Amino acid sequence: MEPDEPSFCYRLVTAVLYPILLCVAILFIAASILVVATAREDSDRSPGYSMQSSVRLVGVKGLESALAPGAASPAFDLLVRVDNGVNEEYCGSGDVTVSYAGVPLARGHTPSFSAESLASLTFTVNTTTEAIGVPDHLFRLMSAERRWGAAELEVRMQLGRPCRRSFAWSVGLDG
Known part of the structure; x- marks a missing residue:
């Protein structure tokens, strides 16, 4: 070598x-x-660019004790606003549950929708149940909290595919 x-x-x-x-x-x-x-890409989802939402209670029926004569099923009409601040389009539908003190009172479905990128959209959701009236112990609690001006409903919306997002709000029962 x-x-x-x-x-x-x-x-x-x-x-x-x-x-x-x-x-x-x-x-x-x-x-x-x-x-x-x-x-x-993730910077488009920063706090300045996020999906925001709000809900307003526009109608209530059947909020009486299940023991009351002629009690009806609880039903809530909601106005939902979604502000899509994300650079992606979201579409689909979802499920909505209205509860009081953790007890589900009514359920409903959002209509199919398409939230364009960086746009807003408003839709109504009607929720109801097959149960008649509100359970008596819950009705007594609700009545007391309404007298104090502290009665709040919990509204949860779970959107399905493709975005799979959850939203939760507390909504004053009396305005």
Whole structure:
């Protein structure tokens, strides 16, 4: 072997290790680009760009004790507003539950909708149940809290695919 000729180990390192290091460097660069691109996409979902919502109670029926003569099923008419501050379109429908003190009183479905990117939309939801009246113990609590001006309904909306978002609101029962 001549003194200027590289050793076997050196040739092995240059033939095997250098290509592996080159592949690792390329993968690192690709991963860095992906992270930067994802971070820019997520910046569209920063607090200034988020999906906001509100609900307003526009109609109530059947809020009487289940023991009352002629008691009817509880029903609530809700006006829902969704402000889509995200750079994506959301569409679909979802389920709505109206509860009082953690007890579900009525359920309903949102209409199918399409919330365009960076747009707002308003729709109504009618909720009802097959049960007659409000359970008596809950009706007594509700009546007392209404006298104090503290009666609040809990409204939950779970949107289905593709966005799978949940919203929850507390709504004053008497305005």
